[in-house]
Amino acid sequence: xxxxxxxxxxxxxxxxxxxxxxxxxxxxxxxxxxxxxxxxxxxxxxxxxxxxxxxxxxxxxxxxxxxxxxxxxxxxxxxxxxxxxxxxxxxxxxxxxxxxxxxxxxxxxxxxxxxxxxxxxxxxxxxxxxxxxxxxxxxxxxxxxxxxxxxxxxxxxxxxxxxxxxxxxxxxxxxxxxxxxxxxxxxxxxxxxxxxxxxxxxxxxxxxxxxxxxxxxxxxxxxxxxxxxxxxxxxxxxxxxxxxxxxxxxxxxx
Amino acid sequence: xxxxxxxxxxxxxxxxxxxxxxxxxxxxxxxxxxxxxxxxxxxxxxxxxxxxxxxxxxxxxxxxxxxxxxxxxxxxxxxxxxxxxxxxxxxxxxxxxxxxxxxxxxxxxxxxxxxxxxxxxxxxxxxxxxxxxxxxxxxxxxxxxxxxxxxxxxxxxxxxxxxxxxxxxxxxxxxxxxxxxxxxxxxxxxxxxxxxxxxxxxxxxxxxxxxxxxxxxxxxxxxxxxxxxxxxxxxxxxxxxxxxx
Numbered sequence: 001x002x003x004x005x006x007x008x009x010x011x012x013x014x015x016x017x018x019x020x021x022x023x024x025x026x027x028x029x030x031x032x033x034x035x036x037x038x039x040x041x042x043x044x045x046x047x048x049x050x051x052x053x054x055x056x057x058x059x060x061x062x063x064x065x066x067x068x069x070x071x072x073x074x075x076x077x078x079x080x081x082x083x084x085x086x087x088x089x090x091x092x093x094x095x096x097x098x099x100x101x102x103x104x105x106x107x108x109x110x111x112x113x114x115x116x117x118x119x120x121x122x123x124x125x126x127x128x129x130x131x132x133x134x135x136x137x138x139x140x141x142x143x144x145x146x147x148x149x150x151x152x153x154x155x156x157x158x159x160x161x162x163x164x165x166x167x168x169x170x171x172x173x174x175x176x177x178x179x180x181x182x183x184x185x186x187x188x189x190x191x192x193x194x195x196x197x198x199x200x201x202x203x204x205x206x207x208x209x210x211x212x213x214x215x216x217x218x219x220x221x222x223x224x225x226x227x228x229x230x231x232x233x234x235x236x237x238x239x240x241x242x243x244x245x246x247x248x249x250x251x252x253x254x
Numbered sequence: 255x256x257x258x259x260x261x262x263x264x265x266x267x268x269x270x271x272x273x274x275x276x277x278x279x280x281x282x283x284x285x286x287x288x289x290x291x292x293x294x295x296x297x298x299x300x301x302x303x304x305x306x307x308x309x310x311x312x313x314x315x316x317x318x319x320x321x322x323x324x325x326x327x328x329x330x331x332x333x334x335x336x337x338x339x340x341x342x343x344x345x346x347x348x349x350x351x352x353x354x355x356x357x358x359x360x361x362x363x364x365x366x367x368x369x370x371x372x373x374x375x376x377x378x379x380x381x382x383x384x385x386x387x388x389x390x391x392x393x394x395x396x397x398x399x400x401x402x403x404x405x406x407x408x409x410x411x412x413x414x415x416x417x418x419x420x421x422x423x424x425x426x427x428x429x430x431x432x433x434x435x436x437x438x439x440x441x442x443x444x445x446x447x448x449x450x451x452x453x454x455x456x457x458x459x460x461x462x463x464x465x466x467x468x469x470x471x472x473x474x475x476x477x478x479x480x481x482x483x484x485x486x487x488x489x490x491x492x493x494x495x496x497x498x499x
Contacts, residue, residue, distance in 0.1 A: 011441045012265065036484060051440065051441065053440075053441040053470060053471040053495075063446040078343065078439070078488035080337060080496070081441055081471070083333070083337060084334065084441075084471075084493040085336070085493075085495070087414065088316070088326050088414040089313065089314075089316075089334050090333075090414060091320075091325070091326045091329035091330055091333070092318060092322065092326055093312075093313050095319075095322055095325055095326065095329070096312070101328055101329060104325070104329055105328070105329045105333070107330055108333055109332075109333060109336055109339075109340060112340045114334065116340055116341055125281045126280060126281035127282055127284055129285040129313075129314060130280050130281060130283075131280075133276065133313045133314070134280050134314065136312070136473070137309060175321050179266070179269060180268075182266055182269075183266060183269040183270040183272075184270075186266065186267065186270035187271075187300075187301070190270070190286070190301050191299050191300075194301075194306060199301040199304055199305070200301070200304055200305045200308045202271075202301065203271045203302055203304075203305035204305055204309075206264070206267040206268065206271060207267065207268060207270075207271030207290075207302065207305070208271075208305075211474055217319060218308075218309065218312050219308065219312065220312070220317070222320060233479065239433050251289045
């Protein structure tokens with residue numbers, strides 16, 4: 001049997017363990033095991049026999065899933081360990097988006113409940129922490145969008161005009177194409193004019209509706225006015241470039 | 255007019271900053287998290303991907319902001335208290351299986367439950383009408399005092415990831431406590447060490463601290479005892495790990 005076939009058999013049996021190469025180090029030599037399915041079975045046995053704190057996050061999910069449904073203690077240990085080692089990470093993240101620790105704790109609890117509910121959907125295409133990040137990110141951004149006080153703060157920012165006499169792309173027969181072409185131009189403009197932090201602040205604030213104070217905490221900005229300073233400097237740079245940009249756009253339109 | 259133009263700009267900015275087909279997925283971006291200067295072709299020119307990468311790095315970073323440490327510990331402790339509640343929200347798949355079963359049983363259940371509920375209501379009403387005094391409520395069915403969540407011991411630390419092995423385990427003083435019993439355990443709750451203290455802390459012996467240096471997660475909890483050695487309060491189990499990451 002070729003190594004590819006052996007690896008495939010192993011992958012189908014224990015996709016998480018093998019795709020992430022944690023316990024798979026024990027499977028490094030397929031030749032010594034002689035049979036891929038057998039080696040994969042052995043890796044499962046190894047995962048079951050190791051203590052929870054020795055396992056990677058992904059291996060804990062393997063244990064959680066492959067434990068006999070009657071073995072509640074084994075399953076509980078795996079999921080408890082997985083959650084406990086990620087408490088701080090989730091807590092820190094939520095504190096960046098919430099105004100007080102109680103709200104942050106509620107957000108963190110909702111995120112972990114969502115993780116628990118969707119654990120069966122984790123395919124192992126990425127690390128567990130990346131999957132957790134995706135859930136935490138979406139949950140907190142949704143929280144900001146629906147939080148009324150934050151929304152008020154955002155509405156105040158809507159009054160800013162960056163591009164002065166912008167053509168109204170919403171009217172006329174080519175609105176979709178026009179809009180996409182303008183968006184493309186703006187992407188190029190931002191890339192050309194702004195430094196990395198300004199781009200990130202700009203994208204989070206105007207693209208994802210994240211309030212400036214959250215961006216300050218999220219990026220760990222230590223300057224006095226935090227993210228606001230970056231928005232101000234970005235606007236200044238853009239306002240210098242906009243006349244040139246508009247001339248370019250108008251030239252192209254003939 | 256000005257407001258309309260602002261909305262137009264806002265919409266356009268959103269379009270410009272939305273995901274494009276060239277943008278990297280989180281699984282693709284994760285490879286770049288630990289490589290600060292390494293940006294792939296698309297990422298180097300995409301503000302959106304750069305912002306995603308920055309957020310991912312912020313999430314993965316163990317660095318707490320000034321003044322954030324205590325809140326992180328508090329949230330961790332509260333999550334631990336509510337772990338059962340978090341896990342009680344079952345997976346949709348399990349719920350779907352149950353709802354199918356429930357649908358099948360609902361008709362039969364209704365036929366049985368409605369008469370039973372009616373009978374219980376009649377018996378209860380008759381009983382309440384016949385007994386004029388309030389029933390006596392007993393908080394404890396046995397001699398062991400019950401520990402309520404609001405009566406838990408607040409832990410000061412350690413908890414979470416630590417840069418070095420802690421020297422002591424510390425908690426808030428409990429009024430009326432004569433003694434405290436402290437237990438340190440493996441993550442599977444195998445006991446490693448226990449001690450008693452009259453103060454609101456215990457010093458960890460050198461032998462145990464040496465074991466903590468091996469990047470091994472440990473659990474601990476403290477129990478407050480009164481003069482008769484009865485439990486008055488307990489803390490939630492705390493988890494910590496010494497890590498040089």
